[in-house]
Amino acid sequence: MSTKQFLFSGFGGQGILFAGKFLAYKGLIENKQVSWLPSYGPEMRGGTASCSVIVSDEPVGSPIVSNPDMLIAMNLPSLDRYEDAVVPGGVIFADSTLIERKVKRDDVTVYYIPATRLASENGTPTLANMIIVGKILKVLGEFSDEAVRAALGKVVSAKHADMLEVNLNAMKLGADYE
Amino acid sequence: MADKVLMKGNEAIAEAAIIAGCRHYFGYPITPQTEVAAYMAKKMPKIGGCFLQAESEIAAINMVYGVSSAGKRVMTSSSSPGISLKGEGLSYLAGSDLPALVVNVQRGGPGLGGIQPSQSDYFQATRGGGHGDYHMIVLAPASVQEMAELTVKGFDLADKYRMTSMILADGTMGQMMEPVSLDFDIKPAPEKPWATTGTKLEREHNIVNSLSLVPEELEMLNIKRYERYKIVEESETMYEEYMVDDADIVIAAFGIAARVSKNAVNEARKQGIKAGLIRPITLWPFPKAPFEKAVEHANAFISVELSMGQMIEDVKLATSCKVPVTLCNRVGGMIPSPEQVLKSIIEVNNGGVK
Amino acid sequence: MAVVFDKPHALIDVPLHYCPGCTHGIIHRLVAEVIDELGIEGKTIGIAPVGCSVMAYNYFNCDMIEAAHGRAPAVATGVKRADPENHIVFTYQGDGDLASIGMAETVHAAARNENITVIFINNAIYGMTGGQMAPTSLPGQVTQTSPYGRDTKHCGFPIKVCEMLSELEGPEYLERVTVNSVKNIRTAKKAIKKAFQNQIDGKGFSLVEVISSCPTNWGMTPQAALKWIDDKMIPYYPLGVYKDRSAEKEAE
Numbered sequence: 001m002s003t004k005q006f007l008f009s010g011f012g013g014q015g016i017l018f019a020g021k022f023l024a025y026k027g028l029i030e031n032k033q034v035s036w037l038p039s040y041g042p043e044m045r046g047g048t049a050s051c052s053v054i055v056s057d058e059p060v061g062s063p064i065v066s067n068p069d070m071l072i073a074m075n076l077p078s079l080d081r082y083e084d085a086v087v088p089g090g091v092i093f094a095d096s097t098l099i100e101r102k103v104k105r106d107d108v109t110v111y112y113i114p115a116t117r118l119a120s121e122n123g124t125p126t127l128a129n130m131i132i133v134g135k136i137l138k139v140l141g142e143f144s145d146e147a148v149r150a151a152l153g154k155v156v157s158a159k160h161a162d163m164l165e166v167n168l169n170a171m172k173l174g175a176d177y178e
Numbered sequence: 179m180a181d182k183v184l185m186k187g188n189e190a191i192a193e194a195a196i197i198a199g200c201r202h203y204f205g206y207p208i209t210p211q212t213e214v215a216a217y218m219a220k221k222m223p224k225i226g227g228c229f230l231q232a233e234s235e236i237a238a239i240n241m242v243y244g245v246s247s248a249g250k251r252v253m254t255s256s257s258s259p260g261i262s263l264k265g266e267g268l269s270y271l272a273g274s275d276l277p278a279l280v281v282n283v284q285r286g287g288p289g290l291g292g293i294q295p296s297q298s299d300y301f302q303a304t305r306g307g308g309h310g311d312y313h314m315i316v317l318a319p320a321s322v323q324e325m326a327e328l329t330v331k332g333f334d335l336a337d338k339y340r341m342t343s344m345i346l347a348d349g350t351m352g353q354m355m356e357p358v359s360l361d362f363d364i365k366p367a368p369e370k371p372w373a374t375t376g377t378k379l380e381r382e383h384n385i386v387n388s389l390s391l392v393p394e395e396l397e398m399l400n401i402k403r404y405e406r407y408k409i410v411e412e413s414e415t416m417y418e419e420y421m422v423d424d425a426d427i428v429i430a431a432f433g434i435a436a437r438v439s440k441n442a443v444n445e446a447r448k449q450g451i452k453a454g455l456i457r458p459i460t461l462w463p464f465p466k467a468p469f470e471k472a473v474e475h476a477n478a479f480i481s482v483e484l485s486m487g488q489m490i491e492d493v494k495l496a497t498s499c500k501v502p503v504t505l506c507n508r509v510g511g512m513i514p515s516p517e518q519v520l521k522s523i524i525e526v527n528n529g530g531v532k
Numbered sequence: 533m534a535v536v537f538d539k540p541h542a543l544i545d546v547p548l549h550y551c552p553g554c555t556h557g558i559i560h561r562l563v564a565e566v567i568d569e570l571g572i573e574g575k576t577i578g579i580a581p582v583g584c585s586v587m588a589y590n591y592f593n594c595d596m597i598e599a600a601h602g603r604a605p606a607v608a609t610g611v612k613r614a615d616p617e618n619h620i621v622f623t624y625q626g627d628g629d630l631a632s633i634g635m636a637e638t639v640h641a642a643a644r645n646e647n648i649t650v651i652f653i654n655n656a657i658y659g660m661t662g663g664q665m666a667p668t669s670l671p672g673q674v675t676q677t678s679p680y681g682r683d684t685k686h687c688g689f690p691i692k693v694c695e696m697l698s699e700l701e702g703p704e705y706l707e708r709v710t711v712n713s714v715k716n717i718r719t720a721k722k723a724i725k726k727a728f729q730n731q732i733d734g735k736g737f738s739l740v741e742v743i744s745s746c747p748t749n750w751g752m753t754p755q756a757a758l759k760w761i762d763d764k765m766i767p768y769y770p771l772g773v774y775k776d777r778s779a780e781k782e783a784e
Contacts, residue, residue, distance in 0.1 A: 021184070021355070028184055028357050036184065036355040040210055040293070061441035062434075063354050066515055154184070202613065228613045232606065233640035240603035240637070244610020247597050248577070248619065252610070270600050374595035374611070376575035376619060385589045387598040 003056035005065040006136075009082055010074025010095070012049040015129035018155065019072070020051040022133055026142075026151035027055035035063035048077060072132055073099065074115070091139065093132050111135055118173055127170035134174030143175050182357035187325040187347060188213035188255075190358050191281055192221070194326035195253055197362055198333040200279070201227035202252040204241040206234060206260060209293045210349040211283035214255040235260040239267030239280075246276040247386040249373025251333055255281035257349075258299050259290060261307065268342060269308025273388025275403070277336035279329065280314070281345040283352035286511040294511025295349035295434060300488035303346045304462040311400050313407050314342040315414065316461040318432040322356035328459070330362050337367050339410055346461060348484065350434040350513065407463075416459035417468055421447065425454030427526055428472045430493045431482040432458050434513060439482045442519035451527050461489070469496035478526045479503040482519055484512075502526075540564035542573045542593050549587060553747040553754025556584060556653065558711045559720075560591055563622070563651060566725045567594065570732065576620040577611050579604045581634070583626035584659040599623075602634020605641035608648045620731055622649040628658045631667040631691050638693070643702040645736035649727045652693060655744040656765065663749030667691045670768055675749070694741050694774040704736035706774040710743035710766065712758040719771075735778060743769055 008020045017038050027034040037052040052065035071086045073079040074095045086092055088107045097116035113135050115128035137143040148171060152164045185193065192214045195203070203218040215231065222229035232238035238254045245252035256264060261282045271278050284299050286292040303316045315335050317328040325347060332343035374384045390396040418436075421443060422428055431439040436457040446453035454476075456468045469479075478501050481490035487505040494503050506522040508514045539545055542564035550556045567573050573594050580588035582601035589596035599607040604623035612621045630638050630652050641648065657675055658664040664677040668690045672681040682690075694706045705727060709720035720742060727738035743765050745757035752760060773779075 024355060025184055028182060034184070034357060037350060038353055040349065040353045060356070060437075061444070062438040062516055063350065063356075064438070064513060064515075202610070204610070230609070230613070233636050236603065237606040237609075237637050237640065240600060240606035241610035241613075243599070243603070244579075244597070244607040244612075245614045246610070247607070248611050248614035250614045252614075266600055267603075274598075374577045374597055375615065376577060376595055377593070378574040380574070383589075383593055384595045385598070386596070387589055389586060389598050 002058060003054065004070065005068050006053040006055075006070045006072065007050065007065045007068035007082060007085070008053065008072045008074075009048065009050040009078035012047055014049070014074050015126065016049040016074065017051050019129040019133050020053045022130070022151055022155050023053050023055065023136070025154040026147060029150050029154070030147070032056060033058060033060050035060045037063045050078070070136065072136070074128065074132070075099065076101070079103070093135060095128060095132065097128075111139065113174060113177055115174065118177065119170065122170065122173060124166060124170055127167065130167050130170040131174035131177070134171030135177060137171070138175040143171075182359050184355045185322060185358045186213055186353060186355050187319070187322045188283065188352040189217050190322045190326040191255070191329045191345065192217035193360060194329035194362070195279065195333070196221060196225065196227070197360060198251065198330045198364060199367060200251040200253050200333065201225070202245045202250060203227070203229050204232050204238040204252075204254050205256065206232050206238050208257045208260045210285060210352050211255050211257045211281065213352070214281060235263035236266065239264040239271075242278050242280075243267055243271060243274070243276060246271065246278050247274070247374045249370040249375055251279075251337070251367060253279040253281065255283065257283050257285045258287050258296065261299060261302065265308040267308075268314065269306070269310050269312065270388055271342050272308070272312035272314070273310060274386050275340040276386065277340050278342045279332045279336055279345070280342055281347065284346065284348045286509065292511040293349065295484060295513060296509065296511060297348055297433060297435065297484035298486070298488065298509065299346065300461065300483070300485055303344055304464070304492070312403070313462050314344045315339070315410060315463075316344050316346050318346050318459055318461050319351055320433050320436045320457060322351070322354060322358050324459075325351060326358050326360060327362070330364065333367075334365055335410075335414060339406055341410070346433070348433055349511075411463040414460060415463045415465045415467070417465035418457040418459060419468055420455040420457070422454035422456055422468065422472050424452055424475070425472065426452040426475075426477045427454070427480065427523055428476045428478075429453065429455045429480045429482055429519070429523070430458070430469070430489065431455065432461060432489065435482045435484055438514055438516050439519050441516035442523060445516065445520050446523045449524075451523060453523050458489075464492045464496065466496040469493060473497040473500050477501055480506050480519075480522050480526060482506045482514055482522075484514070485509060540568045542567040542576075544591055544593050546590060548591060550584065551748040553745065553757060554584075555655075555711045555742075555744040558717060559651065559653065559742055559744065560588070562711075562717070562721045562724050563624070564592065565721065566728050569725065570728055572620045572728070572732070575618055576622065579607050579611070579621065579623045581623070581625055581629050582660070583629045585624050585626065585653065586660070588624055602629050602632070603637055604629070605634065605637040605646065605648070605650065609641060609644075609646050612646065612648055616647065620728065622651060622728070624651045625653065626659065627652070627654045627656065627666045627668040631693050639697070639700070642697045642737050642739070643700050645702040645704060647731055647734060647736050649731050650737070650739040651724065651727075652739055652741045653744050654693070654741050654769065655746040656690075657746050657749045659746050659749055663746075668693075668769075670764060690768065692769060694739070697739065698774040702737060703739065703775055704777050705730050705738040706741075707776075708741040708743065708769060708771050708774065710761055710771060712743075712745065712761040730778075741769075743771070
């Protein structure tokens, strides 16, 4: 597929925008065309946060993802709101710690990952987002330490260089979760 | 080519301005352009520049007026309600023939409106915004790369023609991140012998002024200014054409609306409808030529806008109303979807909309 | 023959457009003399916004900028910051300009201790537009827009700019003077010179409020107007230094 459209959604503070940024940077490093568009405004604190990420071999047209190939739902309101928008044959990643219900559709592939619980058990409660990103890369067949490290190097500031390995480990947790 | 970096549109504007030699920025907080000010606040002190948060939009544009009078590159940025406040200053800048760069990252209006993307300041930007006969060069970026490129270009044009260049973006362009190359060919700013930098007792005093109480003189000033505008119209118009050559239906759209429309054009082509897109990059001067050419083969035009229909008037003028021009729009912070634009194309193709 | 009296170099030798008896001419001259004495004409940029003195650009020999109504302190901020080492910047503003439409610009330039010099002409009336009530018009003062006298119950009280700004931490120097007698003119010139010297020394925002007359719009002879300053204006707007940070520091 030449174009992949991702929609990340969850609570403000769950690292939704950061997760999207990571994927965008990974695409950039791999010479893809990318765009990243956040929701913005007062609702960002504590309310819903979402961002559209497009990774493509061709120039990106509209940067707004209304029908994602991949939906990352990190809380119940996000799944409620966007489940029907996913393209038929698309993929939904759901944080099953915070979303108790199952996806209703049967024309999409669903991965339930208890990301918030895994993150907490791992001692990195703020990295549920990256656990799911690890799973996404695994599903896409794009998980490799080198690629991940390179992209993390772009989004983790030099000040917090120690966070690079921590993020990588969280992503491995997600990638290995069955 | 230098490495591309991911940047927000607002940040790309700020960085490009610095690269273009701008060392003075004045602004006042307003969503969704705040990143421009934040970026400048961080960067300017480190490079010997001046970032100052003004007490109001009005003060900010007048500080711009001051620096510009002193012959230096200077900018301010804001969003719709703030631009209204700057209207007075924009008129004075024009009346005194001062160069400046002003950024409007538009949000929904009128009044306080909302904070989501909009293009409803098209009239304000292209028709003036302040009082009196004048124009600004209005540049409409449709990517983060263009946010940067048009900022550099904006400074060049402003200096060249002693006009205000306005970047007319929207919340989406300001907030989105895309890869940007900041590898620019920077031309030095032209000499400004008119600037008020102190006579050093070596020349007659310079006066920066927009007051002219003798009607005959003020008339001549206006006529001369419009002669300059005419040169801008003839030599600085910019646009992009996409699949227009054989198009039956031509979309006119700028900024984010053009991005959405491109998707719709691609989809229409897949369905066998010959659709195309003209994307004005300069909104003033408006690129009439591609429309005059397209109207010879197109059956209809669709203006796709995030407003109640403002650019559509220029599309009608440029096509001399020879074929129908319809509007496809969302407002208030909503953005038309590619599906909505495609639906418009199909309806027009079926002759369903007149 | 020895020349005993001449125009300052900083003033262009053209007739002024001001009404007979108006004190703008005196104040222009004082500013120009100070510019001459300090030897700063070549680096001075003056800013005259809307008001009677809007055409001051025709009178001062230094570079001049005409600014929008009330915005001179903001424009001055820009000019000063464009080249802080080499620009000496002054504004020349009336009371409507400085204390009404441009109050925000005035207060914030003072609060920032912007290193500029402000010459504030307070004649308690809008002169250029034909004599309307100003923010500094006295209680009971008859103007075109307060034909029954300024009613403070209806439109409030005059603003005492020096007193108000003196409450701010920011400004360096605030003094109120007048030019209705030779003695007062001498004091006024000293104040104006200090306000420019402060800028040269990098001390910051210096404002001289000059109580002025407007015989035309006050409806008086020039002499009666000068007397009215003594009788009515000065009791309401006492002359003196309202803030002088450097002097205060030295005293400590």
